[in-house]
Amino acid sequence: MRVAVSKHSWFRTPAGRLYYRHFGTLLAAKLALLLILYFVFIAPQPRADTSPAAVFSALVAQDGAVRKADP
Amino acid sequence: MIDYTTLRVIWWLLLGVLLIGFAIMDGFDFGIAALLRVLGRDDDERRVLLETVEPVWEGNQVWFILGGGAVFAAWPYVYAVAFSGLYIAMFLLLVALIVRPVGFSYRNKLADPRWRSAWDWALTFAGFVPMLLFGVAVGNLFLGLPFRFDADMRMTYTGGFFDLLHPFAVLSGLVSIAMLTMHGASYAAFKADESLAARAGNIARFAALAFLAFYLIAGAWLAFGIAGFVITSPVTGEGPSNPLLKHVVVQGHWFASLSAHPAFWLASALAVGAAIANFAFMSARRHFAAFLASALVCAATILSAGFALFPFLLPSSLDPNSSLTIWDASSSKTTLGLMFIAVLIFMPLVIGYTAWVYSVLRGRVTLEHIRSSHGGY
Amino acid sequence: MMIDQELVTLSRLQFALTALYHFLFVPLTLGLSWLLAIMEAVYVMSGREIWKRMTQFWGLLFGINFAMGVATGVTMEFQFGTNWAYYAHYVGDVFGTPLAIEGAMAFFLEATFIGLFFFGWDRLGRVAHLIVTFLLALGTNLSALWILIANGWMQNPVGAEFNLDTMRMEVSSFSAVLFNPVAQSKFVHTVSAGYVLGSMFVLSISAWYLLRGRNIDLAKRSMTVAASFGLASALSVVVLGDESGYTVSENQKMKLAAIEAMWETEPAPAPFTAFGFPDLAERKTHFAVRIPWVMGIIGTRSLDGVLPGINELVEEAEQRIEKGRVAYAAMLKLRENRDDAAARAAFDANKADLGYALLLRNVVADPALASHADVQKAAVSTIPNVPVLFWSFRLMVGCGLYFIALFAYSFWLASRRELDTKRWYLKLALWSLPLPWLAAELGWIVAEYGRQPWAIEGVLPTALGVSSITSAQVLFSLCGFVIFYTSLAVIDATLMLKYVRRGPDGLGLWRDGQVPATGAAT
Numbered sequence: 001m002r003v004a005v006s007k008h009s010w011f012r013t014p015a016g017r018l019y020y021r022h023f024g025t026l027l028a029a030k031l032a033l034l035l036i037l038y039f040v041f042i043a044p045q046p047r048a049d050t051s052p053a054a055v056f057s058a059l060v061a062q063d064g065a066v067r068k069a070d071p
Numbered sequence: 072m073i074d075y076t077t078l079r080v081i082w083w084l085l086l087g088v089l090l091i092g093f094a095i096m097d098g099f100d101f102g103i104a105a106l107l108r109v110l111g112r113d114d115d116e117r118r119v120l121l122e123t124v125e126p127v128w129e130g131n132q133v134w135f136i137l138g139g140g141a142v143f144a145a146w147p148y149v150y151a152v153a154f155s156g157l158y159i160a161m162f163l164l165l166v167a168l169i170v171r172p173v174g175f176s177y178r179n180k181l182a183d184p185r186w187r188s189a190w191d192w193a194l195t196f197a198g199f200v201p202m203l204l205f206g207v208a209v210g211n212l213f214l215g216l217p218f219r220f221d222a223d224m225r226m227t228y229t230g231g232f233f234d235l236l237h238p239f240a241v242l243s244g245l246v247s248i249a250m251l252t253m254h255g256a257s258y259a260a261f262k263a264d265e266s267l268a269a270r271a272g273n274i275a276r277f278a279a280l281a282f283l284a285f286y287l288i289a290g291a292w293l294a295f296g297i298a299g300f301v302i303t304s305p306v307t308g309e310g311p312s313n314p315l316l317k318h319v320v321v322q323g324h325w326f327a328s329l330s331a332h333p334a335f336w337l338a339s340a341l342a343v344g345a346a347i348a349n350f351a352f353m354s355a356r357r358h359f360a361a362f363l364a365s366a367l368v369c370a371a372t373i374l375s376a377g378f379a380l381f382p383f384l385l386p387s388s389l390d391p392n393s394s395l396t397i398w399d400a401s402s403s404k405t406t407l408g409l410m411f412i413a414v415l416i417f418m419p420l421v422i423g424y425t426a427w428v429y430s431v432l433r434g435r436v437t438l439e440h441i442r443s444s445h446g447g448y
Numbered sequence: 449m450m451i452d453q454e455l456v457t458l459s460r461l462q463f464a465l466t467a468l469y470h471f472l473f474v475p476l477t478l479g480l481s482w483l484l485a486i487m488e489a490v491y492v493m494s495g496r497e498i499w500k501r502m503t504q505f506w507g508l509l510f511g512i513n514f515a516m517g518v519a520t521g522v523t524m525e526f527q528f529g530t531n532w533a534y535y536a537h538y539v540g541d542v543f544g545t546p547l548a549i550e551g552a553m554a555f556f557l558e559a560t561f562i563g564l565f566f567f568g569w570d571r572l573g574r575v576a577h578l579i580v581t582f583l584l585a586l587g588t589n590l591s592a593l594w595i596l597i598a599n600g601w602m603q604n605p606v607g608a609e610f611n612l613d614t615m616r617m618e619v620s621s622f623s624a625v626l627f628n629p630v631a632q633s634k635f636v637h638t639v640s641a642g643y644v645l646g647s648m649f650v651l652s653i654s655a656w657y658l659l660r661g662r663n664i665d666l667a668k669r670s671m672t673v674a675a676s677f678g679l680a681s682a683l684s685v686v687v688l689g690d691e692s693g694y695t696v697s698e699n700q701k702m703k704l705a706a707i708e709a710m711w712e713t714e715p716a717p718a719p720f721t722a723f724g725f726p727d728l729a730e731r732k733t734h735f736a737v738r739i740p741w742v743m744g745i746i747g748t749r750s751l752d753g754v755l756p757g758i759n760e761l762v763e764e765a766e767q768r769i770e771k772g773r774v775a776y777a778a779m780l781k782l783r784e785n786r787d788d789a790a791a792r793a794a795f796d797a798n799k800a801d802l803g804y805a806l807l808l809r810n811v812v813a814d815p816a817l818a819s820h821a822d823v824q825k826a827a828v829s830t831i832p833n834v835p836v837l838f839w840s841f842r843l844m845v846g847c848g849l850y851f852i853a854l855f856a857y858s859f860w861l862a863s864r865r866e867l868d869t870k871r872w873y874l875k876l877a878l879w880s881l882p883l884p885w886l887a888a889e890l891g892w893i894v895a896e897y898g899r900q901p902w903a904i905e906g907v908l909p910t911a912l913g914v915s916s917i918t919s920a921q922v923l924f925s926l927c928g929f930v931i932f933y934t935s936l937a938v939i940d941a942t943l944m945l946k947y948v949r950r951g952p953d954g955l956g957l958w959r960d961g962q963v964p965a966t967g968a969a970t
Contacts, residue, residue: 008184009183009184009185009186010183010185011183011185011186012185023935023938026934026938027930027931027934027935030930030931030934031927031930031931034926034927034930037461038458038923041457042454042457042458042461043454122567125563125566125567126563126564126566126567126568127560127563128563129518129559129560129562129563130556130559130560130563132518132559133551133555133556133559133560136522136525136551136555137548137551137552137555137556139525139526139551140525140544140547140548140550140551140552141548141551143525143528143529143536143540143543143544143547143548144540144544144545144547144548145544145548147536147537147540147541147544147616148537150528150529150536150540150544151529151533151534151536151537151540151915152533153529154526154528154529154530154533154536155529155530155531155533155915155916155917158530158915158917158921158925159921159924161526161529161530162530162924162925162928165522165523165526166928166932168519168522169519169520169522169523169932169936170519171519172515172516172518172519173515173516173519173936173939173940175515176511176512176514176515177512177515177939177943180512180943180946180947181943181946222783223615224537224614224615224616225534225537225916226533226534226537226915226916227916228916228917311611311613311614312614313613313614313615402540402541402544402618403541403611403614403618403619405618405619405620405622406541406542406544406545406618406619409545409619409622410545410548410549413545413548413549413552413553414552417549417552417553417556418552421552421556421560424557424560424561425556425560428560428561428563428564431564431568431571431572432563432564432567432568432571
């Protein structure tokens with residue numbers, strides 16, 4: 001199978017540049033979709049409260065639970 | 072049945088074998104990919120270089136895939152800590168490892184110069200980045216990674232991507248780049264068209280000298296400047312895999328373990344000797360011998376790193392007691408035993424048919440062959 | 449500590465997208481590899497050159513696809529460690545083994561021999577090259593076997609026990625893991641789906657050539673092979689699908705109930721809801737069209753087996769959670785003091801339900817402090833997304849039945865040598881191309897989304913398996929994958945279309961002087 005290399009690139013022709021534009025649009029659209037998905041469905045979810053006070057009380061509670069679990 | 076301690080040592084050695092197999096087999100196609108634009112000055116030369124690896128690189132990469140799978144199966148703590156802790160680095164590595172199959176397979180499918188040039192750049196990236204990252208990763212093992220376990224064995228990692236670029240780790244990256252460039256260029260010298268052999272030989276010799284310099288500096292640095300990790304609680308290989316059950320301090324230097332087992336020095340000596348041999352063989356135009364020598368450099372370098380770390384696998388700079396050692400980061404005895412049997416059955420088969428494939432493909436890939444027949448490969 | 453749900457959701461989204469993406473390429477590799485072996489076998493046995501050209505042409509397309517399968521597969525191996533590190537720790541002792549064996553047995557085989565498949569035509573004799581092709585096909589299918597043993601263990605975690613000293617599941621019987629009935633039926637069902645997909649690929653593209661009047665001899669022969677292989681595979685898919693459903697009814701009752709939107713336990717034999725709109729909030733199905741007895745017979749293979757409904761299973765989950773809490777508390781005490789006999793007894797008695805206690809971690813930070821309302825909330829969380837499962841399953845089965853019909857008719861036409869006589873049939877074959885992909889992805893959605901909230905059924909909830917990384921890191925990698933994978937998909941599709949359009953006639957594969965090579969570059 002002969003595939004000779006030429007100097008002229010199809011990617012530099014108007015058709016080729018259109019291909020680039022389509023490619024870029026598709027990428028941009030998918031990224032936009034992903035970010036919308038994130039901000040609408042995922043970000044509003046409850047986030048773990050990792051402030052020092054919350055961590056401390058969680059550890060105290062865990063300690064208490066072990067003691068409480070005594071029969 | 073083999074005892075747990077022995078199984079753990081066996082799997083430490085097997086891990087080394089898989090890493091060495093990976094460096095020797097996949098290392099040269101990383102090298103070829105990284106050197107593609109440098110060593111191949113026109114499309115025909117680049118096609119020659121690509122065809123030296125295209126029939127075999129897939130099988131070579133499985134050494135890495137199996138290595139990853141074996142780490143998951145035999146050392147799951149190491150797998151979990153390394154892959155999630157080094158998240159961004161792993162993602163970069165993954166991008167490079169994804170670009171490779173597509174690059175090798177697709178580059179020649181179209182004749183368009185822009186298409187081929189783009190893939191040549193992509194392959195250069197895909198060959199170079201893993202070389203650098205593996206070296207940086209190994210360097211960081213000696214420095215320790217910042218992770219700790221809680222009582223549930225849930226791991227927390229407190230470092231970022233740029234924290235990995237400590238000067239010693241960067242030097243390790245340079246060792247790795249030099250070593251695999253030497254290896255790739257040596258492969259090109261005996262496998263590619265004769266006209267490329269001289270240029271490849273020069274690159275290999277330069278890389279061998281660079282390797283020697285970097286390796287010796289890194290060794291000296293390690294011996295005198297990097298703090299070692301030592302287990303101070305009683306060591307047993309029969310205990311459960313729970314890293315928190317031991318006590319570790321940071322003291323002395325890594326080569327303390329080498330002093331305990333003098334035979335370990337052989338690995339470092341071999342690495343240096345083989346690099347010198349590569350230089351000598353290449354100067355004498357004995358290309359295949361030079362390639363064997365560079366393979367030996369890969370093996371010996373990895374062995375020397377593993378020996379220096381022994382018995383640690385992944386020390387923790389944040390909480391030394393959380394460090395992963397071969398005595399407490401392994402899978403259960405049953406799993407290690409099962410996996411050992413699987414390896415004993417399959418690896419000889421793999422080596423056998425791989426050798427057969429290479430023998431079928433023996434001989435140089437000539438410019439004449441490229442110009443006369445194939446196109447899309 | 450409360451679990452960060454944002455991190456969990458992003459990690460799940462990333463795994464789902466990368467896995468679904470990987471499975472765009474895998475089934476074609478599975479099926480087309482056997483089709484290549486069949487075509488080449490005919491070449492070796494008959495000596496007719498056209499069969500060699502067929503192998504080489506379809507092999508070219510196979511190569512374009514194979515690269516993407518490999519590339520996206522590496523991501524999956526990485527992802528268990530990068531994004532699911534606690535999962536990797538918790539079940540790695542069991543789960544890692546099939547993955548490692550997959551590498552040693554299957555990946556090496558396919559990866560080593562694919563090189564010779566492309567580059568060995570001139571260096572190997574006919575029989576030797578045929579063996580290479582056969583080993584390539586064998587390697588890809590063995591790979592499917594081991595990964596499905598791993599996934600089968602996720603659905604039905606047999607042969608493993610929880611080890612308190614290492615805080616993880618460890619293997620107790622590897623043969624139980626290997627011969628897991630879920631894994632067996634899943635393997636044959638999944639590879640059969642790949643065979644259907646490969647057959648449809650060849651059928652549709654060949655139909656296009658016939659519509660254009662190009663490569664007629666090659667296309668007719670290819671369609672004949674695809675029709676027979678496709679018919680056998682389509683039948684196999686449905687039969688093994690039934691078997692998979694049966695193992696689900698035994699081991700994952702909630703999944704089956706959700707797929708059927710079976711809210712209440714029906715008296716045996718239960719009816720099958722063919723159509724309807726399941727409502728998760730109200731727990732009923734609107735406009736349900738029920739076929740009596742069918743579900744009971746298919747699901748239990750008897751007339752008196754009872755299939756529990758979702759409501760009954762939620763009550764059962766509540767009880768299991770309560771027992772799990774006892775085990776969890778006992779586990780914490782045992783960590784402090786190994787010799788606590790009372791705690792040891794309590795733990796051993798209830799450890800089968802330890803995973804259910806872990807469900808509480810999604811609701812409260814500390815399971816010991818959970819109120820009855822929390823327990824109920826956790827029990828309700830065992831219900832997966834019923835409407836999605838209901839429709840995904842029905843769509844998939846609909847496609848599967850259509851494939852049997854299409855391939856049966858194709859086989860009929862092929863045996864009468866009438867493949868190129870009916871244009872409406874050729875157009876139908878062409879337009880059917882995307883359907884196997886749709887069916888395959890829907891199947892995985894049923895399998896994986898139906899197992900939620902569990903990563904390992906009854907043992908480890910998905911939310912607890914995540915790595916301790918930040919949401920920002922996952923969002924970074926997720927965006928990276930979207931950009932990267934989309935680009936590769938476009939490139940893959942571009943190449944495929946280009947090579948299909950050029951066809952065997954345009955690629956100059958006929959060197960015996962029959963059809964001259966056009967020789968043009970792009």
